Each structure stands twice: as C-alpha cells, then as structure tokens.
Amino acid sequence: MSLSVGDVAPEFSLPDQDRQVVSLADLRGTPVLLVFYPFAFSRICTGELCQLRDELATYTDAGVRVLALSTDPAPTLKAWREQEGFDFALLSDFWPHGAIAQTYGVFNDKAGMAVRGTFLLDADGRVAFTEVNGPGDAREQSGWKDAVAQLAA
Template sequence: MSLSVGDRAPEFSLPDQDKQVVSLAELRGTPALVVFYPFAFSGICTGELCQLRDELATYTDAGVRVVAISTDPVFSLKAFKDQQGLPFPLLSDFWPHGATAQAYGVFNDKAGMALRGTFLVDAEGVVRFAEVNQPGDARQQTGWKDAVAALS
C-alpha cells in the first residue's frame, strides 16, 4: 500500500551517487520532491529524469529540494548522473534492497525494483502529493508542478 496525502513520510538515509548519505531528516525545513524510478539508463526513466532536470527551476524556485531514488548501486547512479548531467542527488536503495521503496509502498517484489512513485513532502515531513505509476507507464509531471504551486 502506497502512501497517501496527509501521511507522514517515512525517514530514510541513503547513499547518493558519490557515496554521501542523504536523509529525509536533513531535508526537513524545506519541501522535498521524492521521485522513485525503476532503473538508471532505462528509456522511460531517462526521459523522466531529463525532463525533471530541464524543468528543475520550477521546483527550486519554489524552495523544493529534489531527490531521485532507485534500487541501482551507487556506481551505476554515478555513471547515469554524469552521462545525463542530472543536477540533483540520485540515491541508492540497493541495500537492504528496496527497503525505502517498501516503506513508501512502491517496491515491486517480483522485479526487485521501485515503481514510479512521486511524493511531495512538505517542510514538516507530511506527504502533500502522492502518485504511483506502474512500470512502462510514464509520469505526467504537471501534477507535481501543481502540487508545488499549491504549497506556496
């Protein structure tokens, strides 16, 4: 069961592409867009994260920090970030495998990957937007933008 609007966002501490730990607790005080995606380098995921990169000002101008999470190891995330020029942290939910995705209700047990879950967490840690798309179902980012605008 995925999180819903009004739920408290589960805490996480995950290594980024540079093996630096990023936690939801350290993001507290500012809203965060938490974007789960299945795999680095896959077609739909690359398109979604590149769109997020290209439209990042929509979020940062509103004071929203962006983090993207997959079950890929940090080495894959580093290569993916460098190749695509992604300016936000890519967090590895590799071990324990998918534990954070499970906590957010977006882990696909059979495939061992995160679903396309998107959560806007406010400065106090409460989910203000939640959307889950299945593998192969690309996200429309207009909903995220509307939720960010509603925070202001």
C-alpha cells in the same frame, strides 16, 4: 500500500551517487520531491529524469529539494548522472534491496525494483501530493508542478 496525502513520510538515510549519505531528517524545514523510478539508463526513466533536469527550476525556485531514488547501486547512478547532467541527487536504495521503496509502498518485489512513485513532502515531512504509476507507464509531471505551486501558495 502506498502513502496517502497527510501521512508522515517515513524517514530514511541513503547514499547518493557519490556515496554521501542523504537523510530525510536533515531536510526537515524544506519541502522535498521524492521521485522513485525503476532503473537508471532505461528509456522511460531517462526521459522522465531528463524532463525533471530540464524543468528543475520549477522546483528549486519554489524552495523544493529534488531527490530521485532507485534500487540501482551508487556507481551506476554516478555514471548515469554524469552522462545526463542531472543536478539533483540520485539516491541508492540498493541494500537492503528496496527497503525504502517498500516503506513508501512502491517496491515491486517480484521484479526487484521501485515502481514510479512520486511524493511531494511539505516542510514538516507530511505527504502533500502522491502519484504511483506502474512499470512502463511514464508520468505526466504537470501534476507535480501544480502540487508545488499549491504548496508554495
């Protein structure tokens, strides 16, 4: 079961594309947008994260830190980040495989991948917005922007 608005977000520490550990606890005091996605280099995921890249100022200007998470290994994420020019961290939930996606309720154990889960966390680490889309169902990001604007207000 996925998290709901008002829930405390589960803590995690994961390596990014450069194998530098990013801990949610270290970001306390800063709103965070967590974007879980199935696979690097896939068509829908690339479209979603390229839109996020192109509209990143919407989030960063509001003081929101953006983190994208998948079950891909760090070297794959590094290659994808370099190819697409992403300016936000890509976190690897590779091992134990999908453990963080599981704690957020967005892991498809039959396919071994995260589903399209989006969580906006407030500065205290509580879920302010959540959206979960199934495989093949691209996300409309206007809801994320509305939630960021409400959080910033």
